[in-house]
Amino acid sequence: MTVSTHLHAPEEHTGARDAAVSVCDVSYRFGDRVALDALSLDVRRGAIFGVLGPNGSGKSTLLSLLIGRRTPAAGEIRALGEPLTRALRARIGIVFQEPSLDPVMTGAETLRLQARMFGMRDAQPAIDAMLTRVGLADRAGAATATLSGGMRRRLDLARALLPRPELVLLDEPTLALDPDARHAIWSYLLESNAAGATLLLATNDVYEAERYCHEVALLAAGRLVARGTPAELKRDLRPNAVRITWRDGAAARVDALAAMPGVGRVRLAGDTTHITIDDTGAFLSEVFQRDGASITNVHIEEATLEDVYFQLVGRGITAAAAQGAP
């Protein structure tokens, strides 16, 4: 596993001059609250890179620094090998966490405005093709207020991809979408990545990060906790994850559970113990024999990046996991 201290090595940064994104020792604070704390990160060109962490871990702040909406208090950020300038934004696309559409404009008008703001010439064929690609050709003349949530999201994405950006920044692009809409969004994103675009994705969806990202950085309280491919990050992890919720005394059971055979690590969150384990069957039958009456809930799954995060940070990424619920 590659951890953050390793990334501070200077040779990493001289080699990263031409990276799609190069963040070097960047700090940012909102008043007293530290949003980013000496963060260093390189994203190679052509990658799908996920920045994974719970709300408030600094993901959105990192994106707003990358589009120049905020200026770092310390450190240096480069994108596509260049310092962040206004002109560079012509080569960067962004999909914000919240939809950013004018309700009275139509889809076609939204894309035409984008084309003109980005100085595209003879953009109409590209606009028509993009509307067709995201399945909005027959609704191109409808005001965006009349589109469904999934359609608006697709239009948001179409707008970001229209000027053919080399780097696409995405802030929770599939938040609150149904599975079909998520699948559609990802098919456009994978296509754009196959065409050469680097995708930098801020997310707290571990499944999406595992499924689509070539590389993932785990962020906690503005610091890099770990980075690597999803497989690398999970390598040290036992293959299964079990969450047991106890009627009482979860804290008192941590040591006993950790001493059991095949157990990786045990973490405590409220009345729930999170355990990574080699063999779920043998472990659980042992636990139930000893203590079955105190167990109120058991949740078994394959270990995910959520478990990696939990093992490293001691908290979950999603709200439910952070509270220790299954």
Add this chain to the structure above:
Amino acid sequence: MSAFDAVAALVARDLRGVVRSRSQLYSSILFPLMLLAILGAGVSDGLDPKNVDDYVTFLTPGIVVMTAFFSSTFSSASYYADRDTGVLRALLASPHSPRLVLLGKTLAATLIGVAQALVVLGVAALVPAINFQWQHGVLAGIALALAAIVLVNVFLAGLGQLLASRISSMQGFHLVMNIVLFPFLFFSGAFSPLDDLPLWLATLGAINPLSYAVDAMHIALYHRADGGFFGLAMDFAVLTAVAIAVFWLGTGRRLHSDQ
């Protein structure tokens, strides 16, 4: 060239928005005309003022300036819609500066204000009870009125943008526009002449940029033996300077689209 096209695209977007929200278009033209009819008839027939010989005609330039004032308030309020819908955020992620984005909005506001003021002036010119005197001739009078209308709209659109990008809530913005700035119309010479006013009102009138627009339009349309309260040279010097300065300041705000 690409900056020019971006501004043109932004202006076209805001113009389209106004045309689509017809209620705004109608109300900002119909309300001034209604006021002209009711206040004009009420004062000239009901009060019979001694130092204004033809009150409805006298009132018309003031109503035109008031139209511009309403129009700029409406237009500047669209800044809040753009901020809240996230459109502003998306525009600011383009390769253009915040000033250029605001320039597009403010130019559109100016054009909308000029168009609405001209409609009100045009309708007023057709009303038999309103008798423009055109003391400098019709063509020169139209040119003077047009220049004053353009300048006052540049000033008001810039002022609206200046306030909108500094006041965080739309409620606060409307409060400032209607409670703090609307009274400026009352001592601009729009509703009553600035002559023979108590010193404090005359002073407020003199430091009020709207007074100079009203004065220039009185000279163009109404007749005054003494060539206006301030005089054409003073009117246009003050209006031009204030309009350019405020417009520049209005588009110069460093924006936090998520403020």
